[in-house]
Amino acid sequence: MRSQTLKLLYKISFKTKDNNPYNMLLFLLIIMSFSRAANSKSLLLLRRGASLSVEGDDFITSPDNSFTCGFYGMGSNAYWFAIWFTNSKDKTVVWIANRDMPVNSQGSRVSIRGDGTMVLTDVDGRIKWQTNTTSIDIAAAELLNTGNLVLKNPQGDILWQSFDVPTDTLLPSQILTKDKRLTSSSRKGSFESGYFNLYFGSDNVLSLIYDSPDTSSLYWPNPDFDVYTSGRTNYNGSRLAVLDDTGVIQSSDHFQASASDKGFGIKRRLTIDPDGNLRIYSLINSTGLWMTTWQAISQPCQVHGVCGTNGICVYALTPKCICTPGYEMNDPSDWNAGCKPTFNKTLLNSQVKFLEVSQTDYFGSDLYYKPNFTLEACRELCRSDSLCKGFTYRTWGNGHCYVKSDLFNGFMSPDFPGSVYIKLPRSVQLSKPSIFHGSSNMCESHEAEILVGSPSMYEIARRTVRWGYIYLFCLALGAIELLFIVLGWWFLFTKHGVPASVEAGYRMISNHFRRFNYAELKKATNNFKEELGRGGSGIVYKGVLADDRVVAVKRLGDVFQGQDEFWAEMTTIGKINHINLVRMYGFCSEGRHRLLVYEYVDNMSLDKHLFYVNFLGWKQRFAVALGTAKGLAYLHHECLEWVIHCDVKPENILLDIEFQPKIADFGLAKMSQRDSPGSEITRIRGTKGYMAPEWALNHPLTAKVDVYGYGVVVLEMIKGVKLSNWVVDDAEDQEIPLKNLRRQVKETGQCGNSSWVESIVDPRLKGKFSRIQAETLIQIGLACVEEDRSKRPTMASVVQTLMECEDETEI
Ligand SMILES: *[C@@H]1O[C@H](CO)[C@@H](O)[C@H](O)[C@H]1NC(C)=O
Ligand SMILES: *[C@@H]1O[C@H](CO)[C@@H](O)[C@H](O)[C@H]1NC(C)=O
Ligand SMILES: *[C@@H]1O[C@H](CO)[C@@H](O)[C@H](O)[C@H]1NC(C)=O
Ligand SMILES: *[C@@H]1O[C@H](CO)[C@@H](O)[C@H](O)[C@H]1NC(C)=O
Numbered sequence: 111m112r113s114q115t116l117k118l119l120y121k122i123s124f125k126t127k128d129n130n131p132y133n134m135l136l137f138l139l140i141i142m143s144f145s146r147a148a149n150s151k152s153l154l155l156l157r158r159g160a161s162l163s164v165e166g167d168d169f170i171t172s173p174d175n176s177f178t179c180g181f182y183g184m185g186s187n188a189y190w191f192a193i194w195f196t197n198s199k200d201k202t203v204v205w206i207a208n209r210d211m212p213v214n215s216q217g218s219r220v221s222i223r224g225d226g227t228m229v230l231t232d233v234d235g236r237i238k239w240q241t242n243t244t245s246i247d248i249a250a251a252e253l254l255n256t257g258n259l260v261l262k263n264p265q266g267d268i269l270w271q272s273f274d275v276p277t278d279t280l281l282p283s284q285i286l287t288k289d290k291r292l293t294s295s296s297r298k299g300s301f302e303s304g305y306f307n308l309y310f311g312s313d314n315v316l317s318l319i320y321d322s323p324d325t326s327s328l329y330w331p332n333p334d335f336d337v338y339t340s341g342r343t344n345y346n347g348s349r350l351a352v353l354d355d356t357g358v359i360q361s362s363d364h365f366q367a368s369a370s371d372k373g374f375g376i377k378r379r380l381t382i383d384p385d386g387n388l389r390i391y392s393l394i395n396s397t398g399l400w401m402t403t404w405q406a407i408s409q410p411c412q413v414h415g416v417c418g419t420n421g422i423c424v425y426a427l428t429p430k431c432i433c434t435p436g437y438e439m440n441d442p443s444d445w446n447a448g449c450k451p452t453f454n455k456t457l458l459n460s461q462v463k464f465l466e467v468s469q470t471d472y473f474g475s476d477l478y479y480k481p482n483f484t485l486e487a488c489r490e491l492c493r494s495d496s497l498c499k500g501f502t503y504r505t506w507g508n509g510h511c512y513v514k515s516d517l518f519n520g521f522m523s524p525d526f527p528g529s530v531y532i533k534l535p536r537s538v539q540l541s542k543p544s545i546f547h548g549s550s551n552m553c554e555s556h557e558a559e560i561l562v563g564s565p566s567m568y569e570i571a572r573r574t575v576r577w578g579y580i581y582l583f584c585l586a587l588g589a590i591e592l593l594f595i596v597l598g599w600w601f602l603f604t605k606h607g608v609p610a611s612v613e614a615g616y617r618m619i620s621n622h623f624r625r626f627n628y629a630e631l632k633k634a635t636n637n638f639k640e641e642l643g644r645g646g647s648g649i650v651y652k653g654v655l656a657d658d659r660v661v662a663v664k665r666l667g668d669v670f671q672g673q674d675e676f677w678a679e680m681t682t683i684g685k686i687n688h689i690n691l692v693r694m695y696g697f698c699s700e701g702r703h704r705l706l707v708y709e710y711v712d713n714m715s716l717d718k719h720l721f722y723v724n725f726l727g728w729k730q731r732f733a734v735a736l737g738t739a740k741g742l743a744y745l746h747h748e749c750l751e752w753v754i755h756c757d758v759k760p761e762n763i764l765l766d767i768e769f770q771p772k773i774a775d776f777g778l779a780k781m782s783q784r785d786s787p788g789s790e791i792t793r794i795r796g797t798k799g800y801m802a803p804e805w806a807l808n809h810p811l812t813a814k815v816d817v818y819g820y821g822v823v824v825l826e827m828i829k830g831v832k833l834s835n836w837v838v839d840d841a842e843d844q845e846i847p848l849k850n851l852r853r854q855v856k857e858t859g860q861c862g863n864s865s866w867v868e869s870i871v872d873p874r875l876k877g878k879f880s881r882i883q884a885e886t887l888i889q890i891g892l893a894c895v896e897e898d899r900s901k902r903p904t905m906a907s908v909v910q911t912l913m914e915c916e917d918e919t920e921i
Contacts, residue, residue, distance in 0.1 A: 152178075156251040161221030164189050164214075170253045171196065176377065177204075177257040181218070188212035190301055191220050191230050191239065193257055193272060195377065199398035204257055204279040204379060205272050208239040209301040222251060228261060228270070243270045257281045277301075280353055280380040286310075286361075288349040294382045296446065305415060305446065306386040310349040315342050316361040318388060318406060320415035327414040327474060327519060330388070330406050331365075341365070353380045357390060357403065369403035378403070386413035411521045414473065418448025422470060422520035434500075434517050435465050436534045457535035459496055464489060464531040465540070469747075471502045471526050473519035476512050483511035492533055504528035524686055524747065623684040624696040628703050630656070635663050643715075643761075647778050652710065660710040661695060665703075666778075676704060683753070683777035690741030692764060692774040711772050716823070717760035721832050725872070728879035730769040731827050735887055736912045737771040738763055742820060743905035745776055746813040753777050754811060758819030759800045760826065799833050803845070803897050814899035820908070821894025824887055825851065830872030848895050855888065886915050 152169045162168045162180060169180035175196050182192040182203060191207040207220075207230055217233035226248035230239040241261065249264045258281075259272040273284045278292050286292065291309035296302045305322040315337055318330035331340035342363040351361035357369030357378050369378060369390045377393040388406040393399075407413055411423035417431035418440070424430050433439060433449035440447035477497055480488065485503055488511035492498040497515050504510040505528055517532070534540075632638070634653035642650040648666040655661055680697045687693065693709040716734060719726045726734070738758075745753040755762075755776045764772045802818035804811065822833055825848075833847060855866060867884050868877065890911060896902050903911075 154252070156220075156222060158222045158226075158249055159224065161219045163217075163219040165216065170251065170259070172253045172255045172257065174255045176255060177253055179253045179259050181213075181220075182206075183215065184212075184299075184301075187215050189215055189218060193253065193259055195257075195379075195393065197377075197398055198393055198400065202379070202400065203301070204277070204281055205259070205275075206277045206301050207272075209277060209295075210303055211238045212301075213238055222248060222261070226261075226269075241270045245269050256283050258284065278382050280351075282353050282355050282378055284352070286316075286351040292380075292382045292388075294386065295384050297384050297444070300384075304384055306382055306384075306413070308382050308388055310351075310363075313337065314344045314347050314349055315363045316351050316365050318382070318386065318413075320386065320413070322415065324419070325415075325516070325518060329386070329412060329414040329519075332412070333473075337363075353378065353390065357392070359390065359404075367404055367406075371401075371403050385410065386416055411523065414519045416445070417520065418445050420449035420451075420517045420520075421445060422467075422522055425521070425523045434520060435467065435532055435540055436538055437517075453535050453538045457537065458533060461536040462493060462533050463536045463538075464492075464500070465534055466529045466531050467522070468529040469524060469526045470520065470522040470530045471512075471528065472500075472514055472517050472530065473521070475514050475516035475518055477515045478511070478513045480511040480513075482508040484509060485511075487511070488513070489531065492531070498533060500530055500532040502528055502530045524753075623694065626696050626698045626705070626707055628698055628700045628705070631663055631698055631705055631707065634661065638663075638665070647775070653707075655695075655707075659695070662708045662710045664706040664708065666705065680706075686745075686753070686777070688741055688744045690737045690771055690773060691744065691776060692772045694777075708774070711764035711774070712767050713765040713769070715761050715774075716763040716765060716771065716827075717832075719765060720760060720827060720830055725830060725874050726769070726827075728875055728883070732880070732883050732887070732912075732916075733769060734763065734765070734771045735824050735827060736909070736916060738773060738820065738823065739905055739908045739912060741771065741773040742816050743909045745773075746816065746905050754813050755816045755819070756811065757797055757800070758816050758823060759797050760823055761797075763823070802899065804899060812899065813905070814902050817894045817902045817905060817908075818899070820905070821891045821902070822848075824891035824894065828871055828884065828887055828891065830874055845897065848892075852892055855892065880915075883915050886911060 151166075152171045154171065154173065156162060156170055162170070164181045164183070169178050171178050177193055178196045178201075179193045180191070181189045182194060182201070183189050190203075190209065190212055192203045193205040194201045194203045213230065214233040218231065218238075220228065220230050222228050224246070226243050226246045228241045228243070228251060229237055232238050243261055245263065247263045248261050248269055251259060251261050253259050256273075260268045261270040262268055273281075274290070276284065276286065276290060276292050278294050280286055280292060286308070288310055291307045294304040294306040296304035305320050307319050307321050309317065309319065311317045311319075311328070315331065317328055320327045320329060331337070331342060337344050342365055344363060346362045346364075348362045351359065351365070353359045356374055357372045357376065358366065359368075359380060360366045367390075369376075369392060371392050378390055380388065380390050382388050386407070387410070389402050390404040391400040392403045394401055409425070410416065410429040411425055413423075417423045420434045420437045421431050422434060424432055431445045436452055437449035438452050439445075440450050477495065478491065480491070483491075488501050488503055488509070491511065492501045492513050495513065498513050499517050500514050502512040502514065504512075510528075514530075520530075631653065634655050635651040636653070638649075638651045640652040642652050642662055644650065648664050650662050650664045653661050653663045676697075676699050680694075680699075684694045684696065692711060695707045695709060697707060698705040719730075742755065742758065745755060753776050755773065757775060757778075758773075762773060762775045764774050766772060800819040800822050802815045804815065826833055851870070854870070867881055867888065870888060871879055871884050890903070890908055894902050894908070
């Protein structure tokens with residue numbers, strides 16, 4: 111800093127040789143300010159009776175200069191007495207004395223009084239903060255190499271230390287004890303206390319809690335599971351947690367985790383961020399920037415309260431907050447403030463209606479839980495209770511009804527098997543939240559409307575999905591959820607107060623999803639004997655499980671990611687369940703083995719039925735087109751892009767005995783190595799002939815690449831010929847046959863003349879097809895392969911269009 115000032119001074123003084131009086135004045139000013147800066151001193155000790163002031167620009171530094179303690183300014187006139195990393199680029203603050211009470215730039219000082227207290231006073235002399243030391247033999251304040259500010263007596267005993275009053279950060283060797291907590295800042299770029307806390311609960315478990323004036327809610331360890339399931343114990347009452355010098359965090363409840371760069375010699379900190387996540391950061395020497403090397407929560411929506419009251423956290427490519435339908439943001443710039451009703455609350459006591467939002471739930475706040483309840487009965491229960499704001503209905507068995515007194519901790523996730531029904535006055539006019547209006551504009555623009563609670567939450571998501579458009583659901587389920595898989599099934603759920611056995615049964619039935627071991631799969635496939643097929647991502651074998659289920663086992667190639675990410679993604683993808691998607695039964699991850707276990711689909715893939723001797727009749731072709739569109743629309747879920755397939759082609763559309771299509775191989779795009787360059791992805795995923803033009807242009811990939819692939823498949827189904835065989839002379843550019851077809855349709859398809867349809871449809875059908883359906887499919891196919899992706903329809907709108915002519919019987 112100082113040397114920069116000197117250089118600047120030198121430059122300017124050099125320029126003043128032109129004797130311009132204005133410049134001379136400037137020069138004098140600079141000299142004056144420099145002389146003030148030169149006053150600034152860096153101290154190793156602040157002795158009794160001495161003080162630091164903002165104007166004095168004095169600091170206490172640690173002997174190795176890693177930490178600095180002094181006044182930290184932000185904004186125009188707000189200063190905090192703080193400790194920060196000297197060498198991090200943004201001077202990261204690790205401790206603040208007066209976080210909620212900044213002082214003025216003039217006249218504020220920190221001094222050690224004669225009575226031994228260290229006191230921070232504002233310009234008017236008012237005490238803004240003080241140590242509660244009463245020992246009069248305090249000699250000096252000193253900043254240790256660990257970042258600990260201590261008050262010592264002449265003998266060197268520590269009588270007070272900043273490590274005992276943490277802010278939002280724990281430094282290596284600093285101990286978090288009983289009755290102490292780390293409290294997040296309310297938002298990035300502010301020191302004000304927020305609502306997220308790390309502390310030891312009364313059950314002796316190290317926990318994260320959302321704790322606002324209105325409500326509090328524990329979210330880590332995962333409240334769905336009991337303490338032991340989460341790998342903790344509550345019998346050790348010493349309540350100690352510490353991050354050591356090698357990046358390992360350990361606590362007395364048996365919690366342990368390590369930074370990914372575990373080892374000595376790296377500067378780290380453990381911080382609870384404004385987004386409610388707890389992270390270990392490591393300082394990169396060369397850049398002075400921080401790298402996240404561990405985090406407690408891998409799925410941002412698992413943090414409770416992240417979208418405030420009446421908000422819903424949406425699992426999407428980039429997680430985001432929305433308001434519950436019928437509610438609007440209290441403060442458009444701050445999700446912590448939550449949402450408020452747009453209607454007069456007293457109207458809820460008269461005539462009401464319910465709006466369904468699918469795959470959504472609010473954690474906790476249950477007025478009642480009723481198993482074996484019909485949807486109608488649940489609705490009545492909520493209607494008749496004035497405290498009820500809505501209810502969650504889980505579709506399993508005879509149905510489960512959860513009546514909600516508050517709409518808090520809302521989340522929307524592909525693996526939640528149920529819907530929430532919001533209670534609204536009948537007079538309120540609304541449909542679903544605007545995010546679900548599936549217009550293509552909406553889908554195109556959603557990357558721009560980033561609304562999530564705090565910037566850092568967004569950044570994290572962004573970083574993890576820095577290939578964003580390929581990695582599908584941002585971060586997958588939390589570490590605890592992983593444990594769930596590792597440990598198998600258990601019976602001690604507490605969520606919603608459901609009797610344990612009921613909830614466990616629910617998991618069993620709804621999932622059928624588990625982790626297999628390698629030996630088991632080796633046996634099931636008879637040592638990988640019968641090969642069903644091979645593709646870019648691996649070879650598929652037929653197998654029979656011990657319970658006689660016939661399965662297809664896919665052995666993934668070498669390029670796949672680490673164990674943890676793999677598990678996390680599997681848990682989310684594995685729970686995706688749709689009739690037009692091949693069901694995943696489980697996976698295996700052992701050493702370098704990565705295998706996926708799918709349901710076995712009987713009747714071969716679509717290409718075998720189209721391009722070879724067998725061929726499908728019209729009815730089946732239409733059913734395949736519609737089913738495939740439904741499967742893809744589910745994966746893309748209303749523009750949220752839960753999963754982008756990236757390899758839609760006939761080989762990946764399997765047919766069951768009734769010719770129902772089932773899409774295979776979804777969810778693989780994001781499993782490729784995270785750090786590999788763009789070309790790698792192209793190599794792994796995507797098949798020539800079905801790849802949208804934006805692949806080649808290296809544009810970010812959106813769900814529209816699947817729409818393109820689908821369009822090619824539809825056109826191939828109509829012609830009964832592979833696109834690559836449409837034209838022989840120029841095989842290099844797949845766009846040419848498509849352009850020709852488009853021209854043909856344009857030129858001949860006018861004046862109500864429909865003979866053009868005959869000229870395109872597969873002659874093997876001998877005219878046995880529905881003209882209307884064929885025309886619709888051709889139009890859809892062509893719209894889907896538009897070069898400009900914003901002109902392509904969404905899969906949801908394709909489904910809608912096709913359903914409108916589903917019942918055409920004219921053949
Ligand atoms: C000092 O004691 C007061 C009152 O007990 C308390 O509010 C304050 O937080 C304490 N300050 C420190 C630095 O411990
Ligand atoms: C409780 O935890 C502390 C800190 O981890 C440890 O030193 C102590 O031995 C533990 N006590 C028991 C009874 O396990
Ligand atoms: C970073 O710098 C510190 C102190 O200068 C040094 O001890 C350490 O080895 C460096 N770490 C790396 C990874 O370069
Ligand atoms: C809501 O409606 C009630 C009864 O119609 C009325 O008394 C009250 O003033 C209304 N409140 C607001 C905020 O409009």
